[in-house]
Amino acid sequence: DAGVIQSPRHEVTEMGQEVTLRCKPISGHNSLFWYRQTMMRGLELLIYFNNNVPIDDSGMPEDRFSAKMPNASFSTLKIQPSEPRDSAVYFCASSRPEGGSYNEQFFGPGTRLTVL
Amino acid sequence: GDSVTQMEGPVTLSEEACLTINCTYTATGYPSLFWYVQYPGEGLQLLLKATKADDKGSNKGFEATYRKETTSFHLEKGSVQVSDSAVYFCAAGEAGTALIFGKGTTLSVSS
Numbered sequence: 001d002a003g004v005i006q007s008p009r010h011e012v013t014e015m016g017q018e019v020t021l022r023c024k025p026i027s028g029h030n031s032l033f034w035y036r037q038t039m040m041r042g043l044e045l046l047i048y049f050n051n052n053v054p055i056d057d058s059g060m061p062e063d064r065f066s067a068k069m070p071n072a073s074f075s076t077l078k079i080q081p082s083e084p085r086d087s088a089v090y091f092c093a094s095s096r097p098e099g100g101s102y103n104e105q106f107f108g109p110g111t112r113l114t115v116l
Numbered sequence: 117g118d119s120v121t122q123m124e125g126p127v128t129l130s131e132e133a134c135l136t137i138n139c140t141y142t143a144t145g146y147p148s149l150f151w152y153v154q155y156p157g158e159g160l161q162l163l164l165k166a167t168k169a170d171d172k173g174s175n176k177g178f179e180a181t182y183r184k185e186t187t188s189f190h191l192e193k194g195s196v197q198v199s200d201s202a203v204y205f206c207a208a209g210e211a212g213t214a215l216i217f218g219k220g221t222t223l224s225v226s227s
Contacts, residue, residue, distance in 0.1 A: 004159075033214060042217075042219040042220055043160075043205065043217050043219075043220065045214050045215075045217075048214045055214075056214060091159055091160070093159075093160075104150070104162055104165060105160075105162075105215060106162075107152075107159035107160040107161070108159055109158060109159050110158075110159050
């Protein structure tokens with residue numbers, strides 16, 4: 001089991017540029033979560049999907065952020081245009097269907113984003 | 117809405133000291149409860165969990181008991197090691213919903 005895979009691991013970009021973060025969940029998991037972690041705000045849920053459908057995107061900070069899950073094995077989080085305050089570590093997590101381990105989420109290693 | 121509150125850190129201990137990190141939750145339903153650990157530069161890992169009242173989760177010498185009457189899930193360890201230095205997150209959630217995480221507690225253990 002390869003675990004949740006995220007790419008890139010590190011991203012440095014300039015303000016105004018588009019940033020795309022990628023996530024491959026664990027095979028067989030049907031829920032996928034995007035989180036953002038900063039020193040000031042801690043761990044924040046941005047959006048989550050069940051069976052590729054966005055269920056709750058209330059944590060997405062603003063229209064500059066968008067997330068997609070075109071199939072069960074891939075998701076993207078896009079920021080356009082990026083701003084320095086978007087600098088954070090972005091985590092992707094996945095979990096099994098209901099009836100398995102209740103809501104146990106498996107986290108990827110994260111993408112450290114720095115916007116200059 | 118539902119929420120999780122855990123004690124603020126940092127917590128600084130000497131090796132072999134006892135550890136308790138308090139966690140309480142508020143929920144309209146009957147959530148499962150979790151402790152996750154984050155080592156420097158890594159993602160969160162599940163440390164232990166409990167799915168119903170009076171269940172005790174345990175792993176690597178850590179324990180936590182689901183106390184429905186006090187809506188608590190305190191993390192304990194009898195003798196901490198330097199390698200336990202990390203950030204610990206308490207979380208709660210019901211099946212089919214996203215987990216709600218506490219703000220995290222940083223533990224630093226010195227030899």
